[in-house]
Amino acid sequence: MKIKVLSVFEVNNYIKKILDNDFILNNLSVKGEISNLKYHSSGHIYFSLKDDYSKINCVMFKNDAYNLDFVMKDGMSVVVKARASVYNANGSMQLYCTEIQNSGLGELYIKYQVLKEKLEKEGLFDIYNKKPIPDEVKRIGVVTAETGAVIHDIINVTKRRNKTIDIVLFPAKVQGDRAYLSLIDGLNYFNKSKSVDLIIIGRGGGSMEELWNFNEEGLARAIFNSKIPIISAVGHETDFTISDFVSDMRAATPSQAAEIAVKDIEDLKGKAQNLKTLLIKSMDSIITSKKSLLEISTHRLNLNSPEYKISNEMIEIDRLKEKLNSNIENKLFVFRSELQIMSGKLDGLSPLRILDKGYSVIKKENKIISSRKELLKTGEIEIVLKDGSVIGEFISKE
Template identity: 55%
Template sequence: MNIKTLTVSEVTNYIKRMLDNDFILNNLSVKGEISNLKYHSSGHIYFSLKDDNGKVNCVMFKGNAVFLDFVLEEGMEVIVKGRASIYPATGSFQLYCDEIKKEGQGELFIKFEKLKQKLSKMGYFDEDHKKILPKYPQRIGVVTSPTGAAIRDIINVSTRRSSLVDIVLYPAKVQGIDAYKEVIEGIKYFNNNKSVDIIIVGRGGGSIEELWNFNEEELAKAIYVSKIPIISAVGHEIDYTISDFVADVRAATPSQGAEIAVPLSKDIEQKVCDISKALEINIDNKLKSCKNELSNAERILKIHSPITRIANSYLEIDNLRNRLNFLMKIKVEKEKKQLENLNNLLLAYNPVKVISKGYAIIQDDEKNLITSKEQLENPINLEISVKDGKAEGKFIPLKHIK
């Protein structure tokens, strides 16, 4: 039997015709959980519909999307009505959705919300706990896949912004079973070595399943207890993970994470220039202040100069000496005058002077002065002092003295 060789286009078109002619596949109603959701700028909506055992790509064109009365979200459980076919250009099987009805929230979304509420109550999201990023880091640690787009974006943005910052990569899996454990090890590594100023944890975009490692409670705890500030840069702008809420700063993309962490070289140069100018002004003001203080001190020193005080003291000493001499002279004159008066008084009462006038001093043997006639009633030895000497003798009264 001869089998005709077909081109790829012939095969895909053949499969498409078979699917398009199948009644069931053209009238499908499929229940599943939304993931990898993307609202395109054209108005079309692209997403995946999955359950525990399978996944199928879906598209709802703008003509049907405008009639949706709610916004599709990651993890949302929905019922899709439409048809199954393939897109010949890529050969991919997908559902073309005509209607979408909300069925409920998916298991992963519910799990995400429960953990979010739990960690929020435990204070993991509190602003008071979040650390401030250093303005001018020297080294930035990055925990991500060494082969992913995230590290390339971070390196490109960092080097474009500044050549003064070093990027240190800790290679880790960011997708797959237990990948979060490697991310935790990276955070612990940088904290133990204290070799970086900021840590960026992240990866590129993906579905909720692909990003789920960043929704693990253990990773949230590692981010929470880190002593080094952490930027969570997971997925695209529409993607939110538990890591984003726990981290000190959330970046919408890895590129934005690098922009937040790395300051622009021109900003650093401007800051250095501003600091230099401020320092120059402060030094100039300080020098002027010191000169003024020195001038004031010199003026005060002149006023209170020891030389001036000594010179003034000489004048005071001269004045005191003159005053002392004056007072001493007055004192001497006064004392001299008083001495003359006392001398005159002494001369006036001097016994010798009295004797020279014819008087005598009479004393008995015991040197008692004879001042009364009663002392001469009986014979008595006497000593008589006159002007030019003394005479001794015995006095015998001749008659009774009256």
């Protein structure tokens, strides 16, 4: 008997029909722990249900999701009512959920919350313990898997923003049993060598168990004790790990971590040009202000300089000199007038005026004789007349 050759679609469709017609698979109640949870913009909810041994993909469409009375979270333990079927496009089997009941938190999520509360009480998440991200970074250390999108995203973003930045990769395990020890080795290597300005630690997205190495206490303490600032870039934007809380800064994605770490050189050039323009304007303003102040100070200095004061005093001296000369001339004029008057009066009283009238003056021994008694003795006398004087011998007849 020859078996018909089927297309891939026919095989998937055949399996789907078998599953869809199975009573048990169409009326399932399944208990498990939520992981890989994603609330889609369409309103559908995508997630996985897992236990200690296996995992299955699940979807809950918008109309059914509308009736949920709680917000689903990774690590939450739930019971779903669903039917099992095959998605024809990729042949994957998944559960199509119609109802979901919260049956408590999963073991991993409880472990995560206990450790988070413990480290938070110890101060490992406190803002004042976080180191500032350097403004100027020349070398970046990256602790992540050697293969994968993380290192490529960081390199691409970094080189696009600033080609002069060096990137040093420490290839570490990011998933699997005790992979966190490899991550700790990377942090210790960079701290010992002191060869980088900043460290980025991270990996791509995944389920809670896939990201669990970034929730290990040993790694959290290694991040806290690092002397070099660390940016955590673990998973997607909605994923939060202990490493995110204890790191100096959390980036939603590895690309964002590179954007935080590396300043865009074109932006820096623009800012430098703006600062240059502001500096020139500021300098011009300061110079103008200082020139004005200098002119005012120079004017004040000139007003108070000895030379200026001497000049002013010389002017005052000249003014006083002129005033003194004027006063002297006025005084001389007054004195001359008074002298003329007094001279006239004196001239009127002068003995010489009497001589003009025929009188004479007798002198003896150069003294005027005013009494007869003074002539009783014989001796030489001088008789002063109008036109001169004569000297003769006086002879007394008594």
